[in-house]
Amino acid sequence: MEVRDFLAKCRLEQYYTTFVSEGFDQLKSLLEITESDLAAMDVKRGHRRLLQQEIASLKGFTQPPSMGLSMVPTDENFLNMSETDSTPIQPRLLTPGALPASHGSHISLHGQHLMSPDMGEYTTPDSNGKRKYRRHPKPDKNAPEKPASAYVMFSNKVRAELKDQNMSFTEIAKIVGDRWKSISREEKEQVEQSAAQAREEYYEALRVYKETNEYKEYQEYLAEFRKKSSSCGTYGSIGLLSRLN
Numbered sequence: 001m002e003v004r005d006f007l008a009k010c011r012l013e014q015y016y017t018t019f020v021s022e023g024f025d026q027l028k029s030l031l032e033i034t035e036s037d038l039a040a041m042d043v044k045r046g047h048r049r050l051l052q053q054e055i056a057s058l059k060g061f062t063q064p065p066s067m068g069l070s071m072v073p074t075d076e077n078f079l080n081m082s083e084t085d086s087t088p089i090q091p092r093l094l095t096p097g098a099l100p101a102s103h104g105s106h107i108s109l110h111g112q113h114l115m116s117p118d119m120g121e122y123t124t125p126d127s128n129g130k131r132k133y134r135r136h137p138k139p140d141k142n143a144p145e146k147p148a149s150a151y152v153m154f155s156n157k158v159r160a161e162l163k164d165q166n167m168s169f170t171e172i173a174k175i176v177g178d179r180w181k182s183i184s185r186e187e188k189e190q191v192e193q194s195a196a197q198a199r200e201e202y203y204e205a206l207r208v209y210k211e212t213n214e215y216k217e218y219q220e221y222l223a224e225f226r227k228k229s230s231s232c233g234t235y236g237s238i239g240l241l242s243r244l245n
Contacts, residue, residue, distance in 0.1 A: 003030055010054045012047055023150055023192045029199070031055055032149070040151045040180055137225045142214040144205035147198030150191045154180055 003020065006027055007013050018041050024030045033055075038048045148156065155176045162172055183191075209215050 003027055006030065006054070006058075010050055012051060015041070015043060015047070023195070031059065032146075032199075034149060034152070036155065037149055037151050040177060137222055140214075140218045142209070142212070142218070144202060144209055147195065147202050150188075150195035151180060153195055154183070154191050 003025060004016055007016050019030065022041055024033060035048070158176045158179055159172055162175065
């Protein structure tokens with residue numbers, strides 16, 4: 001399947017030219033698109049959700065991820081998916097649904113919450129008004145780190161230049177977006193080449209990693225985790241959050 005075919009399936013053909021011009025000209029790279037990338041390309045929020053659902057479906061999720069969430073792939077395909085781009089300046093993505101104030105181990109923000117330290121989360125209330133608690137597998141700390149996209153590489157560079165100017169996150173984000181839209185062709189090609197090289201190195205590292213005992217042991221852990229979670233009734237779209245953030 002090509003990028004054009006995939007977008008046609010999503011009924012998002014209007015973004016084909018934009019995606020290709022921004023370096024997402026192959027399905028492999030499109031499947032790694034991040035929230036930051038979509039925002040930079042002015043993809044509408046509802047369209048982002050639709051795209052994420054189709055990517056989740058293609059990758060074998062049992063349930064589509066919520067808006068703003070990184071997608072957790074099945075254990076068979078976990079190494080081919082990303083969470084968020086590895087960058088210290090990007091906030092962790094939040095899950096929909098605020099937590100009760102009594103849960104000290106969680107952080108709520110504008111009706112959203114972060115994952116708890118034990119890799120679990122509270123989902124939206126069920127029909128009885130009770131919040132269901134869903135656990136997630138531990139990340140694979142041996143998996144190679146996913147490289148940043150071209151946009152995030154550029155974003156990190158601009159943010160580093162502005163770090164001493166005491167600007168708000170919103171102000172910096174606007175400057176980053178404006179500069180990215182007006183970036184010279186030569187500079188953009190240079191950034192994209194760096195990102196492409198990093199991706200190729202990442203894919204090679206993944207290929208090598210899949211041959212290791214650590215990879216096999218993690219697959220066994222995932223299988224056992226799925227089995228226990230299913231028997232406890234807390235099984236959701238179980239997969240892996242590899243060390244990509």
